[in-house]
Amino acid sequence: MCRLFGLSSAPNRTHATFWLLDAPDSLSRQSRRDPDGTGLGYFAADGTPHIDKAPIAAYRDRTFAEDARQVQSATFLAHVRFASTGGLDPRNTHPFQQDGRLFAHNGVIEGLDQLDARLGDDRSLVGGDTDSERFFALITRETRQHDGDVTAGIERAAHWITRNLPVFALNLVLITPDELWALRYPATHELYVLERQAGGQYGSRHLDHSGSHGRMRVHSEHLADHPAVVVASERMDDNPHWRLMEPGELLHVGPALHTDRRVILPDPPSHQLTLDDLRPEAAASQKAA
Numbered sequence: 334m335c336r337l338f339g340l341s342s343a344p345n346r347t348h349a350t351f352w353l354l355d356a357p358d359s360l361s362r363q364s365r366r367d368p369d370g371t372g373l374g375y376f377a378a379d380g381t382p383h384i385d386k387a388p389i390a391a392y393r394d395r396t397f398a399e400d401a402r403q404v405q406s407a408t409f410l411a412h413v414r415f416a417s418t419g420g421l422d423p424r425n426t427h428p429f430q431q432d433g434r435l436f437a438h439n440g441v442i443e444g445l446d447q448l449d450a451r452l453g454d455d456r457s458l459v460g461g462d463t464d465s466e467r468f469f470a471l472i473t474r475e476t477r478q479h480d481g482d483v484t485a486g487i488e489r490a491a492h493w494i495t496r497n498l499p500v501f502a503l504n505l506v507l508i509t510p511d512e513l514w515a516l517r518y519p520a521t522h523e524l525y526v527l528e529r530q531a532g533g534q535y536g537s538r539h540l541d542h543s544g545s546h547g548r549m550r551v552h553s554e555h556l557a558d559h560p561a562v563v564v565a566s567e568r569m570d571d572n573p574h575w576r577l578m579e580p581g582e583l584l585h586v587g588p589a590l591h592t593d594r595r596v597i598l599p600d601p602p603s604h605q606l607t608l609d610d611l612r613p614e615a616a617a618s619q620k621a622a
Contacts, residue, residue, distance in 0.1 A: 335412060335413060335427075335437075335438075335439035335566070336411075336412065336413040336439075336544055336548050336549055336565075336566045336567075337411075337412060337437055337438075337439050337504060337505075337506050337515075337524065337564070337565065337566045338409075338410070338411040338412070338506075338542075338544075338549060338551065338563075338564070338565045338566070338569075339408070339409065339410050339411075339506035339508060339513050339515060339563070339564040339565075340408065340409045340513075340551070340561055340562070340563050340564075341407065341408045341409075341508070341511075341512070341513040341561060341562050341586045341590065342407055342408075342555070342556065342559055342560070342561040342590075343407040343408060343510075343511040343512070343586075343587075343588050343589065343590060344407060344511060344588055344589060345407060345555075345559045346378065346405050346406060346407050347405065347406065347407065347409075347553055347555045347556060347559065347561070348403070348404075348405050348553060348554070348555050349403075349404060349405070349406075349409060349540075349551060349552065349553040349555070350401050350402065350403045350551070350552045350553070351373050351401070351402045351404070351409075351411055351549070351550070351551055352399065352400075352401055352402075352549070352550040352551075353371035353372075353373060353398045353399075353402070353411060353413060353549055354368065354371060354395065354398040354399050354413070354548065354549070368389050368398075368413045368548070369388060369389055370386065370387065370388040370389055370412075370413075370425070370426035370427070371386065371387065371389065371397075371398040371411075371412070371413050371426070372384060372385065372386030372387075372411070372412045372426050372427045372428050372437070373385045373386065373402055373404070373409070373410070373411045373412075373428075374409070374410040374411075374428035374430070374435035374437075374508065375404045375405075375406035375408070375409050375410070376406045376407065376408060376508075376509075376510040377406075378405075380433070380510040382430050382433055382434075382435055383404075384428055384430060384435065385402060386423060386426045386427070386428070387423065387426065388423060388425070388426050406510075407510060407511050408508040408509065408510060408511065408512070408513055409508070409551075410428050410435050410436075410437055410506055410507075410508045411437075411549060411551070412427035412428055412437035413544075413548050413549055424460050424461035424462075425461040425462055425463050425466075427465060429461075429465070429466045429469050431458050431469055431470065431473045432473050432476070432477070433509065434473070434483070434507060434508065434509050435507070435508050435509075436465075436469040436472070436505065436506070436507045436508075437465070437505065437506055438464075438465035438468055438469070438503070438504065438505045439502060439504040439505075439522055439566065440465075440500070440501055440502030440503050440504055440521070440522065441464060441500075441501035441502065441606065442464040442465075442467070442468060442494060442498055442499070442500055442501075442503070443464070443498060443499040443500075443501075443606065444497070444498035444499055445464060445467060447497065447498060448464075448467050448468075448471065448494070448498060449467065451471065451493065451497075452467065452470055452471060452474065455470055455471075455473070455474040456470070458470040458473055458474075468490065468494065468503070468505070469507075471490040471493065471494070472486045472487050472490040472507070473486065474486075474490075475487075475489040475490045483507065483509070483512070483514060484514065484583070484585055487505075487507070487514060487516060487583060487597075488583065488597045491503055491516060491518065491597065491598060492597075492598070495518070495598060495600075495602045495603065496603050497603070498604070499602075499604040499605075499606050499610070500519075500602040500604065500605065500606060501521060501605075501606040501607075501608075501610075502518065502519070502521040502522050503516060503518040503519075504516065504517050504518065504521075504522050504524050504566075506564055511588040512585070512586060512587060512588060513562065513564065513584075513585075513586040514583065514584065514585050514586075515564040515578070515583070515584045516582070516583050516584075516597075517578040517579070517580060517581070517582055518580060518581050518582075518598050519580045519581065519598070519601055519602065519605070520580040522566065523566060523567065523577060524564065524565075524566060524577075524578045525564070525565055525566070525567065525568055525575045525576060525577055525578065526562065526563070526564050526575070526576050526578055526584055526592075527562070527563040527564075527565075527572060527574055527575045527576070528560075528562050528574065528590075528592065529556070529560060529561050529562065529563055529572065529574075530560050531556070531557070531558055531559050531560050532556075532557050532558070533556075533557075533570075533572060534572045534573065534574065537557060538557055539552065539553060539554040539555075539556055539557040540552065540553040540556040540557075540561065540563075541570065542563070542565070542569035542570050543569060543570070544565070544566075544567060544569055545567060549569075551569070560590060561590070562586045562590055562592060564584065578594075579596055580596075580598075581596045581597060581598035581599055581600075582594055582595070582596050582597075583595060583596075583597045
């Protein structure tokens with residue numbers, strides 16, 4: 334399944350190094366599906382969004398994903414894609430950018446013709462073929478209609494989708510230059526949050542997080558001295574304070590790392606998809622990788 338990673342150290346800008354893929358070893362190449370794309374999103378000091386991303390469509394793309402990427406930002410968003418909708422193309426590779434915000438998603442939404450109809454003229458926000466970018470466009474539309482309130486935008490968009498469309502999962506991370514949002518829904522995929530004190534659990538260590546099976550590594554010496562909030566598809570170190578988000582929980586991390594969380598989707602989707610309901614390629618993308 335897709336891997337999500339979000340980090341906020343706001344208001345402090347953090348130097349961090351990302352390896353979106355490790356070089357493959359023989360075991361992982363034999364037993365694990367290769368990813369279909371990788372991407373990293375962050376913000377310049379003036380708030381300009383930046384995205385480094387590539388589909389894994391050729392050896393040179395895998396080399397791009399394995400290279401260390403050293404960036405500075407107060408918020409970061411990284412994604413490893415296993416494609417469910419849309420081909421291997423940069424326009425279908427996460428993260429996506431709309432209205433100066435960055436977004437990545439793990440899950441499957443069906444009924445895209447109905448979603449396009451709901452978007453109307455805002456379908457123009459979508460440059461690719463994915464359900465994920467359409468979901469983001471609906472959030473952007475609802476945020477605009479609520480005077481820039483991103484929390485309201487996510488809540489309204491997610492409620493409409495879960496009432497009207499077949500859903501497998503809606504896990505997401507969305508960032509601005511100094512804020513982060515994460516949603517886990519329903520219980521299909523895990524999503525964890527770590528409110529990390531400066532230096533981690535021992536009080537003196539830099540951040541060094543590694544995903545399983547060669548998927549994503551993040552290192553930041555800066556976070557030996559500054560706190561951060563991390564969201565990830567899995568626990569990425571041995572810190573005992575990782576917390577599994579509740580199904581339907583929306584987390585908001587504010588500009589000074591103040592966190593708010595509440596369950597905005599207490600009920601299951603009106604039409605909950607299972608793996609057996611999905612097209613073979615979509616089902617493969619949602620299995621553990």
